[in-house]
Amino acid sequence: MNTHFIFWDINVWADGALRLLMITGLMTVVAMGLIYLERKVLARFHQRVGPQRTGPLGLLQSVADALKLVGKEDLRPTNADPWTFELAPYLVFIPIFLGFVVIPFVADWQVRVLDLGILYFVAASSLTIVGWVAAGWGSDNRYAMIGGLRSAAQAISYELPLVLSLLSVGIVAGTLNLNEMVQGQSAVPNIVWQPMAFFIFFIAALAELNRTPFDIPVGESEVVGGPFVEYSGIRWSMFFLGEYAGMFIMSILAGAVFLGGYEWPFGGELGRGWQVVLVGVKSSIFIFLVFWVRASMPRLRIDQLMGYAWKVLVPLSLVQVLLNGAVLVYGGPKIILTVTGLAGIVFLFWITDRAVSKPRVRPANPAMQTEAAS
Amino acid sequence: MASEMLPDEEYEVQDLLLNVGPQHPSTHGVFRMVMTVDGELVKDVVPYIGYLHRGAEKLCETMDYRQGIGFMDRTEYLAGHNAELSYVMAVEKLAGLEVPERAQWIRMILCELNRLSSHFMFMGAFGIDVGVFGTPFIYAWREREAIIDLFEEISGDRMMYAYFRPGGLAWDVPTNFVQRVKEVLVSSKTGIKDFDGLLTDNEIFRARTQGIGYISAEDAIDYGMSGPSLRGSGVPMDVRKDEPYLYYDQIKFEVPVGKNGDVFDRYICRLEEMRQSVSIIEQCLEHLQPGPIMPERMPRMLRTPPGEVYVRTEAPRGEYGVYLVSKGGNRPYRLKVRSACLSNLQPLKQMSVGQYVADAIIVLGSIDIVLSEVDR
Numbered sequence: 196m197n198t199h200f201i202f203w204d205i206n207v208w209a210d211g212a213l214r215l216l217m218i219t220g221l222m223t224v225v226a227m228g229l230i231y232l233e234r235k236v237l238a239r240f241h242q243r244v245g246p247q248r249t250g251p252l253g254l255l256q257s258v259a260d261a262l263k264l265v266g267k268e269d270l271r272p273t274n275a276d277p278w279t280f281e282l283a284p285y286l287v288f289i290p291i292f293l294g295f296v297v298i299p300f301v302a303d304w305q306v307r308v309l310d311l312g313i314l315y316f317v318a319a320s321s322l323t324i325v326g327w328v329a330a331g332w333g334s335d336n337r338y339a340m341i342g343g344l345r346s347a348a349q350a351i352s353y354e355l356p357l358v359l360s361l362l363s364v365g366i367v368a369g370t371l372n373l374n375e376m377v378q379g380q381s382a383v384p385n386i387v388w389q390p391m392a393f394f395i396f397f398i399a400a401l402a403e404l405n406r407t408p409f410d411i412p413v414g415e416s417e418v419v420g421g422p423f424v425e426y427s428g429i430r431w432s433m434f435f436l437g438e439y440a441g442m443f444i445m446s447i448l449a450g451a452v453f454l455g456g457y458e459w460p461f462g463g464e465l466g467r468g469w470q471v472v473l474v475g476v477k478s479s480i481f482i483f484l485v486f487w488v489r490a491s492m493p494r495l496r497i498d499q500l501m502g503y504a505w506k507v508l509v510p511l512s513l514v515q516v517l518l519n520g521a522v523l524v525y526g527g528p529k530i531i532l533t534v535t536g537l538a539g540i541v542f543l544f545w546i547t548d549r550a551v552s553k554p555r556v557r558p559a560n561p562a563m564q565t566e567a568a569s
Numbered sequence: 570m571a572s573e574m575l576p577d578e579e580y581e582v583q584d585l586l587l588n589v590g591p592q593h594p595s596t597h598g599v600f601r602m603v604m605t606v607d608g609e610l611v612k613d614v615v616p617y618i619g620y621l622h623r624g625a626e627k628l629c630e631t632m633d634y635r636q637g638i639g640f641m642d643r644t645e646y647l648a649g650h651n652a653e654l655s656y657v658m659a660v661e662k663l664a665g666l667e668v669p670e671r672a673q674w675i676r677m678i679l680c681e682l683n684r685l686s687s688h689f690m691f692m693g694a695f696g697i698d699v700g701v702f703g704t705p706f707i708y709a710w711r712e713r714e715a716i717i718d719l720f721e722e723i724s725g726d727r728m729m730y731a732y733f734r735p736g737g738l739a740w741d742v743p744t745n746f747v748q749r750v751k752e753v754l755v756s757s758k759t760g761i762k763d764f765d766g767l768l769t770d771n772e773i774f775r776a777r778t779q780g781i782g783y784i785s786a787e788d789a790i791d792y793g794m795s796g797p798s799l800r801g802s803g804v805p806m807d808v809r810k811d812e813p814y815l816y817y818d819q820i821k822f823e824v825p826v827g828k829n830g831d832v833f834d835r836y837i838c839r840l841e842e843m844r845q846s847v848s849i850i851e852q853c854l855e856h857l858q859p860g861p862i863m864p865e866r867m868p869r870m871l872r873t874p875p876g877e878v879y880v881r882t883e884a885p886r887g888e889y890g891v892y893l894v895s896k897g898g899n900r901p902y903r904l905k906v907r908s909a910c911l912s913n914l915q916p917l918k919q920m921s922v923g924q925y926v927a928d929a930i931i932v933l934g935s936i937d938i939v940l941s942e943v944d945r
Binding site: 237240241242243337338341345407408410411414416417418489491495496498547 | 586594606
């Protein structure tokens with residue numbers, strides 16, 4: 196069985212392998228580019244200049260970092276569990292890599308078109324958590340273990356709002372196939388119908404990516420890097436690459452699901468080059484938002500993080516799913532979704548603000564104190 | 570609790586001992602605390618100090634009075650002028666020296682500027698403790714840099730000034746001093762305003778700090794806390810008001826106090842205190858007149874009559890006291906520094922037990938310790 200690969204027909208399996216190979220290259224290059232970009236953008240927020248000594252404008256900074264990391268000694272603590280410790284970086288990296296299979300970069304270019312593309316993506320990418328917990332457990336380090344368990348708790352909590360917000364878009368679009376979803380947005384992008392779902396998706400994606408304000412598992416000032424604390428050299432860089440590749444894939448997904456991917460709402464046929472530019476711009480918006488939040492937000496505490504997911508985001512996204520179903524079944528005008536979505540955002544702001552407006556004095560637990568004193 | 574879920578006969582369940590420091594990003598130096606944690610909850614905190622002990626007090630006993638000044642900088646490296654002030658005031662009191670007016674005003678300006686720079690340092694470090702990636706830190710560093718540059722122009726050093734002398738100052742300030750201070754104040758005011766936006770009004774920051782690390786006014790007094798850490802609990806104790814030294818009685822300023830005694834109140838007290846410091850410096854500049862900076866008749870070798878004296882001043886972290894015993898001669902018989910940080914560190918256990926691990930970190934950050942002052 197043959198399939199069409201760019202210009203010629205080749206075997207299906209060879210085609211898949213070639214496309215995956217291209218994805219690997221793309222992912223590595225983009226991740227390194229993102230690292231450079233993040234350093235430059237954060238430097239601007241800090242009123243610094245950022246990397247500038249390695250190559251023109253410091254463009255080779257990531258290459259230099261990668262070379263340094265490859266050259267470093269691969270250390271393993273004596274008491275670490277060898278298999279868990281050494282396999283954990285791959286367990287983080289491979290699921291993210293698998294997620295790329297369904298991502299529509301431009302029209303008719305992805306590894307495979309799956310009818311349940313979103314389901315596949317969510318299922319594959321949530322497996323990274325196994326790697327995080329394995330790294331935390333296998334390192335034989337208490338900071339690493341606390342970090343690993345934190346990341347497990349966080350992933351379980353934020354997987355739900357992420358999936359529910361994607362599901363509510365799926366209901367409106369009438370499909371879970373990412374390509375069909377993008378093509379369905381040729382007139383109006385989904386964010387117009389589902390503003391609140393986009394908001395919830397953004398928050399949950401930050402938590403999935405372990406970015407500020409949800410960088411609790413790696414909290415530099417508390418658990419000193421969490422699961423990565425014992426890693427060095429190439430294994431550590433695998434985690435790092437995975438993190439930025441995850442950010443890239445999440446931004447492309449956000450672009451495809453909410454912002455219309457490679458489609459252009461103002462009519463006209465777009466060539467492949469323009470589609471790439473469009474996807475790039477849309478994902479850059481998302482990535483810049485992530486950097487921006489990182490430069491300005493403190494870190495939440497673990498109980499606040501879970502409380503926010505279970506008490507605010509999950510109910511709100513469930514309401515959104517119910518509302519979408521009701522509007523579609525009883526045939527209301529779609530503008531209801533926009534209005535309620537905007538109202539939902541206002542409600543989200545209000546409830547977040549209310550949660551912090553009153554100081555809650557929580558004196559130390561007296562029972563614990565006596566226990567500790569004894 | 571985890572211990573109730575597992576059968577006791579098969580597993581021995583222990584709480585996790587988490588060693589934080591001395592090499593940890595948020596211990597603000599070489600401080601070590603061993604936390605007993607149950608999941609994320611802190612059950613016990615045992616602090617260990619002494620990693621930076623250099624015996625500054627004992628060393629001062631082997632040197633004459635002027636040589637001791639440098640050691641005072643090193644006991645409190647973020648507010649060297651304030652530390653020197655306590656020491657030289659103790660020596661002056663013992664030796665009965667009259668300090669010229671101009672020297673006093675310059676001392677006041679420098680001490681308040683140092684309070685600003687020290688509090689900027691706190692703001693930046695606290696921002697990192699609560700988890701912002703560097704932005705408040707860099708902003709604070711920018712303002713602190715301007716102040717430190719000014720200190721360098723005046724004293725020749727950026728941290729270890731050794732600029733105050735028993736009787737006055739080492740030398741007069743540069744001629745453009747007033748103008749330079751005004752420039753620094755302009756940038757500091759912007760910096761203080763920046764922190765309102767960066768931290769104070771940030772929802773997550775408030776959620777993280779409000780209601781955390783509570784200590785009541787009574788407990789805070791019992792532990793001997795002082796400075797903004799005490800005022801955060803609502804006690805309006807400020808040595809500048811209660812026992813005015815220098816010319817603080819001629820200056821109008823307020824002592825900001827908190828209400829809830831939590832981490833946020835200790836933070837906001839410091840921020841308000843910075844505004845007060847700016848206003849104090851502005852008033853001091855109006856009083857500054859040309860004149861001598863040392864008494865006309867100073868002995869070549871400073872000798873003190875036998876006696877003992879305790880002088881306390883309001884350093885950025887609280888009451889910095891110097892207890893000086895002399896048996897005559899040109900060196901102290903005994904020097905004891907009353908460290909504000911050491912006392913402020915005492916209720917750490919009470920404030921952090923029962924809170925989350927992340928809270929214990931910001932509680933430690935909120936009392937703003939300088940380890941060289943704790944250990945001396």
